[in-house]
Amino acid sequence: MQIYFPIKVLDNIIFVKIFKCMQERILIIGSSGQIGTELVIELRKIYGNENVIASDIRPSCDAVMQTGPFENLDILDEELLRNIVKKYKVTQVYLLAALLSATAEQNIELGWKLNMRSHSHVLDLAKDGLIKKIFWPSSIAVFGPTTPRENTPQYTIMEPNTVYGITKQAGERWNEYYFNKFGVDVRSIRYPGLIGWKSAPGGGTTDYAVEIFHKAITDGEYESFLSENTSLPMMYMPDAIRATIELMESPSNNVKIRSSYNVAGFSFTPKRLSEEVAKHIPNFKMSYKPDFRQEIADSWPSSIDDTHAKNDWGWELKYNLEKMTSDLMINLKEKYKKFHNEQKNTDIQ
Ligand SMILES: NC(=O)c1ccc[n+]([C@@H]2O[C@H](COP(=O)([O-])OP(=O)(O)OC[C@H]3O[C@@H](n4cnc5c(N)ncnc54)[C@H](O)[C@@H]3O)[C@@H](O)[C@H]2O)c1
Numbered sequence: 001m002q003i004y005f006p007i008k009v010l011d012n013i014i015f016v017k018i019f020k021c022m023q024e025r026i027l028i029i030g031s032s033g034q035i036g037t038e039l040v041i042e043l044r045k046i047y048g049n050e051n052v053i054a055s056d057i058r059p060s061c062d063a064v065m066q067t068g069p070f071e072n073l074d075i076l077d078e079e080l081l082r083n084i085v086k087k088y089k090v091t092q093v094y095l096l097a098a099l100l101s102a103t104a105e106q107n108i109e110l111g112w113k114l115n116m117r118s119h120s121h122v123l124d125l126a127k128d129g130l131i132k133k134i135f136w137p138s139s140i141a142v143f144g145p146t147t148p149r150e151n152t153p154q155y156t157i158m159e160p161n162t163v164y165g166i167t168k169q170a171g172e173r174w175n176e177y178y179f180n181k182f183g184v185d186v187r188s189i190r191y192p193g194l195i196g197w198k199s200a201p202g203g204g205t206t207d208y209a210v211e212i213f214h215k216a217i218t219d220g221e222y223e224s225f226l227s228e229n230t231s232l233p234m235m236y237m238p239d240a241i242r243a244t245i246e247l248m249e250s251p252s253n254n255v256k257i258r259s260s261y262n263v264a265g266f267s268f269t270p271k272r273l274s275e276e277v278a279k280h281i282p283n284f285k286m287s288y289k290p291d292f293r294q295e296i297a298d299s300w301p302s303s304i305d306d307t308h309a310k311n312d313w314g315w316e317l318k319y320n321l322e323k324m325t326s327d328l329m330i331n332l333k334e335k336y337k338k339f340h341n342e343q344k345n346t347d348i349q
Contacts, residue, residue, distance in 0.1 A: 030097030103203035115167035196237030235265030
């Protein structure tokens with residue numbers, strides 16, 4: 001008999017098999033980054049603090065470090081990875097350690113090595129029967145300049161021209177290969193650019209859409225490294241975290257695509273975002289000085305078709321540009337206010 005119980009993931013109720021949930025031990029690799037920080041916090045609410053092990057080569061924020069286990073893990077050290085998996089009897093791995101698009105372009109050897117080796121180390125854990133399920137994120141960077149840019153389909157021409165995109169495309173092929181040949185239960189999403197306020201972005205081409213909010217509040221102005229009319233697909237972090245957990249909780253039969261799923265988010269240009277920010281920060285000024293990241297952005301889709309994710313595992317977007325900006329502004333202004341008050345108190349002492 002399967003018993004399901006409801007859990008709340010970022011204001012949404014999803015149903016999880018009760019016994020399964022109690023038995024899971026989850027290892028998050030690269031947990032101190034933009035996505036990992038928020039994912040650890042959400043997964044600990046569902047599975048219990050002790051059952052979600054954070055790991056990275058650098059420490060995380062207090063909300064992660066003080067609520068549950070943390071391991072210093074360089075994912076390139078396969079022996080240490082295996083020891084940690086055995087020590088905690090890990091059943092699921094979320095692999096988030098990677099060099100992102102802009103950073104990988106500046107260190108192509110490390111980009112290739114880190115993104116590929118980390119992936120095969122984790123896939124082999126499942127092949128060898130040590131873990132049961134893997135989440136590995138892909139990206140819209142799998143597409144390239146020859147891909148149709150508007151409403152980019154799930155299945156289309158994929159000729160990425162960045163080292164990051166090449167590793168993501170190779171990773172998707174690896175996923176499908178390990179699923180077909182060895183029955184590895186690996187699940188994946190092609191994230192668009194992700195925007196959150198809890199943690200800093202890690203060197204991607206869409207980072208401008210996070211930086212703008214901080215600079216708007218602190219300086220009242222921002223210089224964008226992408227040109228004003230560069231339209232890219234983006235997603236607010238609560239939606240991205242929910243998509244990830246919903247995909248991982250879906251019955252295996254519903255996960256029909258094992259390479260990686262398109263998820264759309266919403267698309268906007270730096271100019272459109274600056275207009276939205278200006279509604280919350282009067283006199284906000286935006287200027288544009290495109291750098292090397294412009295070429296990367298120009299090779300990516302401007303919007304995505306995610307029909308397969310909707311049909312297969314019921315994916316549904318909650319936030320649009322307006323809703324995201326309002327929510328983000330409230331939270332970020334509060335965060336800066338708290339920070340200033342703490343600084344003031346320290347000065348007085
Ligand atoms: N953030 C986005 O907009 C976005 C979009 C598409 C895909 N993704 C993918 O999602 C994943 C996570 O992205 P993110 O934005 O959280 O990245 P991030 O750069 O913020 O975090 C990555 C983390 O990996 C850690 N790390 C680096 N080398 C490591 C090593 N050798 N061993 C262990 N940890 C190591 C870093 O310290 C960092 O904390 C990546 O695979 C990325 O490609 C992110």
